[in-house]
Amino acid sequence: MEQQGHxxxxxxxxxxxxQQALALKLRVGTRIIEQFESGEKIPDIPTLLRLSAVLEVPxxxxYGHSTPPFLPVIDSEIxxxxxxxGSHKAKLILRKVKELTEEEYKEMLNWLFNNKNTIDQH
Structure with a gap:
């Protein structure tokens, strides 16, 4: 666990x-970042994916050289x-989502879920 934090x-x-800037981008407390880096705590899957997006790494x-067993499943689905x-569209979407504030993110999700039927008809 310490290697992963390192x-x-x-x-x-x-x-x-x-640590403060990363915490802000992830919408978590600074203490959580400290715990991840010290190996006290392991990020859950959603946090791991946000970390990956913010740090722009797979x-x-x-996880360094030790890949946890759940990652191949996630990577396969992704x-x-x-x-x-398509890779170009996926990157564009992820970059835009990464820039959203929490409020904008919630509004976007609400819009997507509320307009799903309209979108499906096109």
């Missing part, structure tokens, strides 16, 4: 992010989604 710290510092890279959508 990897996270190196990737964070490589992008010139403080989720598996956050690969299928990206294949269906």
């Amino acid at each position: 990897t996270l710290k190196i990737l964070r510092e490589k992008r010139n992010l403080t 989720a598996s890279e956050l 690969s299928q989604l990206i294949s269906g959508l």
